[in-house]
Amino acid sequence: MEYRMRIIVHTAKCQGHARCWAQAPEIFNLDDEGYILPGAIDVEEKDELFASRGARSCPERALEIDCT
Ligand code: F3S
Known part of the structure; x- marks a missing residue:
């Protein structure tokens, strides 16, 4: 599958606000303490808005x- 959008995650900047997850819980995965998990996120076209x-x-x- 080809992706047009990718989210680059800068884990060192994450302070655990979880606003990303509140907007799109299927896209942004947090650890048990509420910090974003490392790794780039390839976004399907249907999910680009969220x-x-x-x-x-x-x-x-x-x-x-x-x-x-
Ligand atoms: Fe930002 Fe999401 Fe972390 S809103 S501070 S990347 S949990």
Whole structure:
């Protein structure tokens, strides 16, 4: 499958606000303490709106949207 959007996760910036998860719990996975899990997230086309909302909701700018 080809993806147009990828979320780059900067785990060192995450402070556990969980706003990303509140916007899109199927896309953003948190650990038991509420911090984002490491690893880039490839976003399916149907999920792009919620993924971008979630990424933009992070007050720490820990989630970078990469569209190629
Ligand atoms: Fe972390 Fe930002 Fe989500 S601080 S839990 S990446 S809203």
